[in-house]
Amino acid sequence: MTPIRILIVEDDRKIAEIQRRFVERLEGLELCGIAHTMADARDLVEVMSPDLILLDVYFPDGNGLDLLRELRAIDSSSDVILITAAKEVETLRSALRGGVFDYILKPLVFERLQDAISRYRDHLNRLSGLHQLAQKEVDALLPRSSGEDETPKEERLPKGIDALTLNKIRAVAARGGQWSAEEVGAEMGASRTTARRYLEYLVGTGELSAEVTYGSVGRPERRYAHKT
Known part of the structure; x- marks a missing residue:
């Protein structure tokens, strides 16, 4: 050294x-x-x-x-x-x-x-x-307070995304496997449209992945799962 x-x-x-x-x-x-x-x-x-x-x-x-x-x-x-x-x-x-x-x-x-x-x-x-900077590397290099009493900042959510509903979606997805928006909505008592909006938000943040599957009649369907 x-x-x-x-x-x-x-x-x-x-x-x-x-x-x-x-x-x-x-x-x-x-x-x-x-x-x-x-x-x-x-x-x-x-x-x-x-x-x-x-x-x-x-x-x-x-x-x-x-x-x-x-x-x-x-x-x-x-x-x-x-x-x-x-x-x-x-x-x-x-x-x-x-x-x-x-x-x-x-x-x-x-x-x-x-x-x-x-x-x-x-x-x-x-x-x-x-060798090359990304924002996370910049954030790590900039001076930060080292106080142990710091509390994490609350997650900033976009308009139309509620923290309580989002956590319910996360809880369903955390069970594992692949889920459709309709299945997630049924589990938490919400509409398919609402569930899909939250699922797509989690795809955007990188928490979930989504892939298109085809049913027996050839109808495409997006299914969501935790990233591995």
């Missing part, structure tokens, strides 16, 4: 030392430098080309957000995680506009950094395995 090369940019030497120890506790990382000033940071970025920069905001000789904007202006390949005491919303907005991978408030907790590095490594792995 190729190590992720880390640059720490932090003016407080004690905090920088804590970050260094945290980085050394994590597997698959390589510390390529520590900068205590903006001037040193620019030099180390140019010379070392780190994969990831752990960047503070406030420095005696400048602002970390300025360095972030400079990196983006030159299309630098270095990614950035801000580790800062700055709690102003505008600072967060500027960081997001600059494309930071993560924003961590001080005091830095080891587990929070570990989580950020883990997600960053997953991000790199996804990128390295891609």
Whole structure:
């Protein structure tokens, strides 16, 4: 596994030392430098080309957000995680506009950094395995909240499709086998037309498959089944 090369940019030497120890506790990382000033940071970025920069905001000789904007202006390949005491919303907005991978408030907790590095490594792995993008790959790569208390979004249904009726259709189809719209309608007490509308919706979402069969008199009929 190729190590992720880390640059720490932090003016407080004690905090920088804590970050260094945290980085050394994590597997698959390589510390390529520590900068205590903006001037040193620019030099180390140019010379070392780190994969990831752990960047503070406030420095005696400048602002970390300025360095972030400079990196983006030159299309630098270095990614950035801000580790800062700055709690102003505008600072967060500027960081997001600059494309930071993560924003961590001080005091830095080891587990929070570990989580950020883990997600960053997953991000790199996804990128390295891609050859052509589809929307699901884009969605997986874009930053998302990692909070465990997130609840799934409700299914958005088109006009004319009711969630209760849709779940009844799903329950019938889940029994297995192939079903006609007339058979599904009879099972749930709905008309053939209503059942077919819902079945075709599920075909469109990819939950069901449909194929045309011919009865004894040669009349074509669409029959629906769960995809295998």
